[in-house]
Amino acid sequence: MATPQHQPHVVVVPYPGSGNINPALQLSRLLHRHGxxxxxVVTEHNLRRAQQAAADTDSAVSSRDAFRIETIPDGLVDVDRDNQDYDLGLSKATTHRCAAPLRELVARLRGGATAGVPPVTCVLPTSLMSFALEVARELDVPSMVLWGGCAAALMGHMRLRELRERGYLPLKVI
Incomplete structure (x- = not known):
């Protein structure tokens, strides 16, 4: 096992939906097993929900060596959580309001000021948290993106510009 100052340290930033959290957590556990x-990084709201679920089932959220959970706000106020367009609101809030808290967190961790925590060597957001790439760039930390969707969705996403240029998008009503 590498010494704390030489151990790779990945900051994983999933979009706050289970379809993104679960694959990111699985990858994180795999990386953790390999040293x-x-x-x-989870949102404060999701951490509260996880802690409540753990309390309801009489289990505890435990901390593991070299695997830390940190929180950032998701940018929503509680009244917005009940809105009909919650998903759109959450997407806008994370895109516009999460960069600054994430920047502060990565800067703190990057400096190695936290005892027993090696400096950050990589930022790994899921694709819907692309603002984290700019944060990593600003702080000169290498980054990559985790795509949690199927290959067909990735190919479609990668070809959107070409489909627009060829006139196939937006779809036309016949």
């Missing part, structure tokens, strides 16, 4: 220090 990578993980900081898994």
């Amino acid at each position: 990578v220090f993980i900081t898994f």
